Every structure is written in structure tokens, then in C-alpha cells.
Amino acid sequence: MRARALALALLLGAPAAAQGQDTTRAAPAADSAHRASAPAAADTARRWALLIGHSYSSARALLQPATLVLEQEHGAPLYSVVDAGALLRSSLAPRAWLELGLRARAGSARPPGLRAYGAMARLFADLDPVLVAGGYEYLADGHFAATQGAATVELTPLGGAPGLGTWVSPALHLRWRPWLGVSWGGGVRPYARAAAELASGRVEAGLEATGWLVGGNALGFVQGDVSVQLVGGLFLTASGEAGRAPPRFEPGGRIGLGLGFRLATAF
Amino acid sequence: MRRKDERGHWWTDGGVERAVIRIVRALSPGWARRPIARRTRLHTDLGWDEWYVLRVAKPVRTTLHVALDDRALLSLRTVGDLVGSVWSRMAAA
Numbered sequence: 001m002r003a004r005a006l007a008l009a010l011l012l013g014a015p016a017a018a019q020g021q022d023t024t025r026a027a028p029a030a031d032s033a034h035r036a037s038a039p040a041a042a043d044t045a046r047r048w049a050l051l052i053g054h055s056y057s058s059a060r061a062l063l064q065p066a067t068l069v070l071e072q073e074h075g076a077p078l079y080s081v082v083d084a085g086a087l088l089r090s091s092l093a094p095r096a097w098l099e100l101g102l103r104a105r106a107g108s109a110r111p112p113g114l115r116a117y118g119a120m121a122r123l124f125a126d127l128d129p130v131l132v133a134g135g136y137e138y139l140a141d142g143h144f145a146a147t148q149g150a151a152t153v154e155l156t157p158l159g160g161a162p163g164l165g166t167w168v169s170p171a172l173h174l175r176w177r178p179w180l181g182v183s184w185g186g187g188v189r190p191y192a193r194a195a196a197e198l199a200s201g202r203v204e205a206g207l208e209a210t211g212w213l214v215g216g217n218a219l220g221f222v223q224g225d226v227s228v229q230l231v232g233g234l235f236l237t238a239s240g241e242a243g244r245a246p247p248r249f250e251p252g253g254r255i256g257l258g259l260g261f262r263l264a265t266a267f
Numbered sequence: 268m269r270r271k272d273e274r275g276h277w278w279t280d281g282g283v284e285r286a287v288i289r290i291v292r293a294l295s296p297g298w299a300r301r302p303i304a305r306r307t308r309l310h311t312d313l314g315w316d317e318w319y320v321l322r323v324a325k326p327v328r329t330t331l332h333v334a335l336d337d338r339a340l341l342s343l344r345t346v347g348d349l350v351g352s353v354w355s356r357m358a359a360a
Binding site for chain 1: 294295296297298301313314315316318319321322324325334336337338341342
């Protein structure tokens with residue numbers, strides 16, 4: 001039995017939003033909260049924004065702290081679990097922007113088949129009432145034996161339903177967001193993703209579920225976290241995942257606990 | 268001080284603030300009778316997620332006749348930031 005003697009999670013990031021927390025959201029105007037009366041505050045927005053979190057797969061994933069968990073097994077060397085993502089965002093046009101991202105699901109405690117490294121580029125177009133994203137992602141497993149490049153198109157409604165994109169009510173800080181998409185690469189894969197967030201004071205919880213239709217089979221992957229803000233961007237976070245994730249879609253799951261830090265910055 | 272929107276209509280800073288607050292209130296369920304001020308935080312207080320803030324672009328364009336680009340919207344933190352962003356895009360008298 002593996003004994004977890006040490007769990008340390010390093011959380012970097014989140015663009016946006018935990019959104020429940022001030023520390024997570026977009027940076028450029030962050031300092032303007034205390035000088036809101038300055039008329040031109042928002043015009044100081046920098047050209048690039050850097051967001052770091054659990055993954056770049058969604059806004060929620062970027063809110064989830066990036067984690068580094070170290071585990072020890074009866075005198076054996078430490079094992080590690082890494083879940084991290086970084087996103088670089090820049091404007092292209094008044095209603096469109098570009099994102100470049102890197103992510104890793106890695107660590108020696110994970111079998112190579114369950115590890116994944118990815119890089120992507122995607123363009124967003126605001127076509128109110130929907131947001132459309134088109135991009136390309138390269139994914140590789142732990143040995144870089146199974147690789148996959150896929151073009152994706154996905155969309156989400158900006159709002160319009162209770163809790164979609166905003167708290168259900170001032171008393172119930174629960175919100176959700178759906179995405180529908182298709183990826184091309186080694187076949188056509190329709191997919192759907194839904195993310196929900198719950199916030200109460202310094203505590204926030206998130207759940208993200210993704211389902212793919214692969215070769216006629218429905219495959220799913222769920223990840224979630226519960227985080228307690230300790231101070232600033234520092235959190236105590238419990239996270240878990242289960243299901244089948246690309247590129248190999250091998251079954252797996254884990255639960256971890258650690259400390260983390262989340263950051264968003266602009267330049 | 269007054270400024271002119273893209274259609275030539277004149278606005279005061281206070282007028283812009285009131286119009287922006289009406290727009291924000293309409294997009295925030297349960298906030299019809301709650302106070303919204305410049306310091307109100309879009310994400311933390313109102314609960315808007317990263318993409319929801321893009322919904323203000325259309326009513327700002329139709330009401331205040333100002334076009335806000337998405338990059339600026341994504342960086343907003345407070346209602347005051349939004350007021351400032353609109354005001355800064357109006358032409359000075």
C-alpha cells in the first residue's frame with residue numbers, strides 16, 4: 001500500500017476566475033478596483049495576459065489550481081503528480097482573440113499511459129449570443145508513443161439560462177457553462193463538456209465533465225476540486241479525477257490533497 | 268465635464284455611470300433591488316464568469332453608442348472599470 005507521507009500542491013494561476021476569487025481574474029484592470037473612478041482605467045489593459053492553472057481546457061480548468069503532489073511509498077523515492085496548464089492570450093480584433101496554451105498531466109505516480117502533454121492554439125470569436133472557438137491541439141502520452149493532433153471547433157452560449165455564466169442568485173453562488181464541440185484528428189469526435197462552480201466565502205468547488213463519442217463508443221472524464229483560500233493566491237486544495245482522457249483514453253483515477261498558488265498577470 | 272458618443276450624443280460621467288449600472292443590473296439575476304456601485308466586482312460580487320462579461324458589449328453599443336473590444340472586456344474587474352472603459356472611448360468636448 002502506498003502511504004502518502006507528503007502532499008504538496010503548487011497552484012499557479014487562473015485566469016479568470018475563480019472567478020470566485022479576486023486573485024484569479026484578469027489582471028490588467030486588477031489594480032483599478034481601488035481607483036474605479038479613474039475614467040480611463042480599462043484602457044490600460046496590457047496586450048498579453050498570462051493565465052496559469054490546472055489545464056487550458058476550459059475557464060474552469062484554469063481556475064483550478066495547478067497542482068504538484070509528492071507522495072512517498074515506504075522508504076522509496078518520492079512520487080509526483082503534476083497537473084498544470086498555462087495560457088497566453090492576446091487580442092486579434094475587437095471581437096476576436098488568440099490563445100496559446102501548454103498543459104501537462106504527468107508525474108511519476110501516474111502510469112505513462114495516463115500522462116498527457118499538450119500544446120494548442122485557438123481563436124475565439126464573440127458572435128453574441130454565442131462564443132465560438134476554433135483551434136488545433138497536439139497531445140502526447142507519457143512516452144510520446146501515442147500522439148494526436150486534432151483540429152477543434154466548439155461553442156458556448158454567453159448566457160441566457162439560470163446560472164449559465166453567472167450566479168444563480170446573490171444567495172446561491174452556483175454557476176455552470178456548457179460547451180459543444182467537434183474534433184478532427186484520427187477520426188471525427190463530437191464532444192460535450194460542462195463545468196459547474198460553487199463558491200462560498202473562501203471555499204470554492206468545481207466539477208468539470210467531458211464526454212466524447214469515439215468510434216461509436218461514449219467515453220467520459222470527470223475532474224473536480226475543492227479549494228480553500230488561505231491567503232492571496234495560496235489555496236489548500238483537494239482534487240480528483242476519474243474516467244478516460246485523451247490521447248489514450250485509458251481508464252484511471254486519482255485523488256490528491258495539497259497546497260497551491262494561483263496567478264494571473266498581464267504584460 | 269461632458270463627452271460625446273460615436274453618434275454625437277453628449278454624456279456626463281454620471282450619466283454614463285447610471286447607464287452602465289442599468290445594463291449591469293439587467294444582466295445580473297437577483298440584483299434588481301440590490302445596490303450596484305462602481306466598486307461592485309463583476310466576477311466576485313455579481314458572479315459573472317470569464318465569458319459572461321462579453322454580454323455587456325451589445326447593450327453598451329446600443330445604449331451608449333460605444334464599441335468595446337473583447338480584450339478590454341475580459342480585463343474588467345469592477346463596474347467602475349466598465350464605466351471608465353466607456354467614458355474613455357467617448358470624445359472629449
